[in-house]
Amino acid sequence: MSLQLALSAALSGLRATQQQAALVSHNITNATTAGFVRKDLAVSTAISGGRGQGVRVDGVLRSVDEFLIRDARFEQSRYTAQETRASALADYATALGQPQDERSVSTALAKLQQSFSQLRNQADNEAARTAVVDSAESLVRRLHDTAAAAITVQNDAKARLQSSVDEVNRSLVRIGELNSAIATQKAKGAETGDLMDERDRLLDQVSSEIGIRIHTRESGEVVVMTRNGQTLLDRELPAGAQPLQLVGGDLVAGGKIISDNPDQDIQSGRIMGYVQTAHQDMPRALAQLDELAAGIVQQFQAAEADPTQPGLFTDAGAAYGTTEGLASRIAVNGSVRSNPWMMQSGVQAGAPLASGDTTQIDRFLNAFSATRSFAAADLPSSATLGDYATGMVSTQQGYRTTAESEMKTRKISADALQSARLNRDGVNVDDEMQKLLLIEQSYGASAQVLQAAGRMLDTLLQIRN
Template identity: 75%
Template sequence: MSIQTALNAALSGLRATQQQAALTSHNISNATTAGFVRKELALSTSVTAGHGSGVRVDGVARRVDELLIRDARFEQSRFTAQETRASALADYAAVLGQPQDERSVATAVAKLQQAFDRLHGMPDDGAAQAAVVDRAQALVRNLHGAAEAATAVRMDARNRLSASVDQVNRALVRISELNGTIATQQAKGADTSDLLDERDRLLDTVSEEIGIRTYTRDNGQVVVMTRNGETLLDRELAPGAQPLQLIGTDLVAGGTILSANPDRDIQSGRIMGYVQAATQDMPRALAQLDALAAGIVKRFQDAEDNPAAAGLFTDAGAALDPLATAGLAGRIAVNAAVQGNAWRVQSGVQAATPLPPGDQTQIKAFIGAFTATGPFSAPDMPGTATLGDYATTMVSTQQGYRTTAEADMKTRRISADALQSARLNRDGVNIDDEMQKLLLIEQSYGASAQVIQAAGRMIDTLLSIRG
């Protein structure tokens, strides 16, 4: 090997170790940066005329496991969907309470029945009559509160859904910009590793909001689709573009409505949780409450002389219309006829004059409203039941939805955390490993420097001989 060759090899080694040191320092400084992937310098042997002439830097290598990333995103997306839905159900269940709680609808029904039982034993007692009216009003307030809670949770889910859609669209526009930059830089042979990190972070963000599939073209650009195959990003997007749209209550991608069947079309992500809460869970809760309110109004109308006229409970002052029960839990009211005329709970709300003292006929009819079994029409609820049994079942069923959703959420969290840890361990930065690399780089740098020193001494010797 000539002195010139030795110098060139040593100088190439110095340049390579310099870049390695800079890249390793870059790794260490970003060890805690979310989504940062460990970078390595791709090196190969430089060959001149069939002989090794040093080291060649081929570029910055960013080696990731695409299958692991795909699985980690999917599990994280399934977790965020279940977390969102569980949170919505928990907010409603917290207001509804457990069947035995003071604030629950089931307890309010039971206490009204108890008030009528006490009145049966003392039909002429004014305090007992007033207690029945108070318990009836408490039941109405309870139903109103539950309906307001379900409506509030539904509206919150819709608002959060809109914000989530906006976030996805902003991320997709930025990904589109990065696609163009990455394709241009790769064509020039420039380093795009940090740009790829940023794009992956944005894809992680999108996948938390909605389940996605991705594939990368040969030019480095990524195509993004929903999990059912609707395209979200396949070309350059203009600033402010909306590949994902919320039209009314419908989520639309590529002209296809996704929210009609979120389990099939959306499959995962917070958006799925919001859609389920807004279009399935809370409407079902309201339907169950409306069915209970309709049952209460009808049973007490049937206990009166004229079952077609308003009874103790009304639909905003009117008799029940069986074809217009939607929203009844928010409209149900105690008949104004008993306000200041508590004697009507002993004689009948429709009565013109009080019954004789001690007459329990009408009170027995009212108590019969609690013991009779009648039809109910609501999802996941019994077709026939007493008022008390229906109320208890309704509260228990809603709590069951919550506990099931929370259990599923915990299961998803374990799986998502495991895959995220595996991804971080494989692609992230281990500071101990990077410090070990710095020691090796230092030794390599020292070796190359010694070669240059030795070559320098040899040149000095040659020059002195020639002199």
């Protein structure tokens, strides 16, 4: 090997170790940066004319497991969907209470029945009559408050859904910009690792909001689609673009409504949780409450002399009209507060019944014990008012516990995959420090070669002189 070749090989080694040291330092600096992927320097032997010429730097390697990333994103997306839904159901369940809680509708209904039973034993007692009115008004307040809680949760989900859609659209616009930058840099042969890290972080964020599929082109650009195949991003998007839109309360992607069947068209992500809450869970809860309110109004209306006229409970002051929204409109007949004797004689009575007459009270009590038809999902089609109310509260609490259990299961799976992804693609500082020691040794060896070659050149020059 000539001295010139030795010098060239040593210099190439110094340049390579210099780049390696810079890259390892970059890895260590970003060890705690979310989404940062470890970079390695690709080197090989430089050969020219069949002879080794030192070390050649082939580029920066960013090695990731795309299948692991895909699975980690999907599980995280499923977890965020379930977490969002479980949180909303928990908020509603807190307002609803357990069947035995003082604040629950079922307890308020049971107390009204108890008040009528006590009144039957002391029909002429003014305080007992007033107690019935108080219990009736308490039941109405509980229905109103519970319905208001469901509406609040529903409206909150809709507001958060809009925020989530806006966040996805902003991220997709930026991903499109990174697509162009990566394709340009790749065409020039420049390093694109940090740009791809940023793009992957944004893709992680998008997948937490809505389930997505990714396709990578040869140019390095990614195509982003919903899990059912609706395209959200293909190359670059103009500023302010809205691949996802809320139109009249419906979520639209690629011109298709995807909120009608979220299990199939969205599948995962916070957006799915918000859609389920706003379009399925709270409407179902309100429908169940409305059915109970309709049963109460109709049962007590039927207990009066004229079942077509308003009874103890009314539809905003009138006789029963429609079930939808009734839990928010139900009211105690306005005449009973000033005429508590109606609790013994009936709301439609023109005058009090004879002292001790419990005929009408018995009819009121029959309203509680009579079996009637209900048309609410997941609840018995035939039951007494009390059984329906208890079943409704228990069922709603069951939705919550099931969602929370599913959330915990999803979290375990998501955390396991995220840890596997981090262990494979992330930065282990101890490993990087070991690399620095090896780089230091390599640098020192190359430097010694230069020193030796320098001494040899000095000797040659002395001989020539």
